[in-house]
Amino acid sequence: MGSPPEPPRCLLSGDPQPEPEPQPGAITLEMLEREEGNSSSGGEDDEEEEEEDGDGSAGAREEREQARLLRYWQGVGRGHRVDVPSDMAQPIQQMTRNNHLQERESVPFTLINRKEKFGEVLYERRHYGKAKWACVKVQEEQYEQSICLGFMKIMRYICEQNSSGLFLGMTVPIVTIVHLGENSPDITRLVTVAYRLPSGLQDQPPEPYDPEVVIEEWAPAMIYARGFRGATNEDSIAREINLLADLLEHPELCLQDTFIVAGYTNPAATNRQNEIWFLEKP
DSSP, X not given: OXXXXXXXXXXXXXXXXXXXXXXXXXXXXXXXXXXXXXXXXXXXXXXXXXXXXXXXXXHHHHHHHHHHHHHXXXXXHHTTTOOOOGGGHXXXXXXXXXXXXXXXXXXXXXXXEEEEETTEEEEEEEEEOOEEEEEEEEEOSSHHHHHHHHHHXXXXXXXXXXXXXXXXXXXXXXXXXXXXXXXXXXXXXXXXEEEEOOGGGSSSOOOBSSTTOEEEEEOOEXXXXXXXXXXXSHHHHHHHHHHHXXXXXXXXXXXXXXXXXXXXXXXXXXXXXXXXXXXXXX
16 A cells, blocks of 8 residues: 555745646536526426326426435535535525626726736736625635535525615635644635625625624735636645745735635636735735
8 A cells, every 4th residue: 555645734924835636626606507597498307297296386396406406416516524514495596597698797907017928927916906806714624525515605605695675796706815834824614705895885785694794894805816726625726826926026014824716707717716815915
C-alpha cells in the first residue's frame, strides 16, 4: 500500500500543485439550470405516474415535481456526504423555476486593468463598491460539504424565507470566503458563503428568518481575479491561490490569509466556471 496523500496546502509562492483528479461538483446553479430544462420538458415517467394515480391536477403535478427535484438533490448530496432535508423541496423548486440566465444580476464592478499573455487573460484588477450581502458561516469536515450546506441556507433566504415573503432574485457570483490557518498554510474548515442582494434591495434588505443568515455591509474593495474551471475543493483552491500569487508582481500587497472563491453559472459547459479573488490590503 502506498503512503496517504498529503493534505492540501496553500503557499503564496512556489510551484503550482498538480492537477487533481476530476471530481463531481457540489450542489450548484448549473444543476438547477439542467433540472429546470428537465422539469419544463416533462417526460414519459411523469405521464405514466399520472395515469397510475389518476390525478393530473395542477396541485398533484406540483407535488410530483417537488418530489422529483428533491430526490435528485438528495442523490447529489449523498455523493458529498450532505443530507438534503425534505423542507428544501419548495426552495429547490422555486430556484429551479426562476434560474434563467437572462434574469440573473451580475455583481457590478469597475475594471481597473487586465494582464494578458498571448491573448489569454491571466488576471484582472477590479474595484467592487460597497454593498450588502447575505452571509452564512459554515464549518464542516470538507469544503464541498460546507458550500453545499451554506448554499442551501442562502437558497431558503432567497426563496421567500425572508421578511418580504418574496423570491428575491438571483445574483452572480455566489462567493465563498476561505482562510488560511494562523500557523499553517492549510485552508481552515470555517468558510463564509455569501450572496449579494440585488440592486433593488440594497437600501432595505429583507430580514432572513434563519438566524444563521446575517446581512453584512461589505466595504469597497480592490481585488485581483483569475478564472478557472472545474470542481472547487481544498486541492483546487490551494492550486489556484498559488497560480495567482506567482502571476502577481507584488502579492504581498494582498491579504495573505483570506481569499474568495467566486462561483458562476456557465450553462454551455459541464465544468463549473469559477474565479479566485485576492483582496488588496486597505
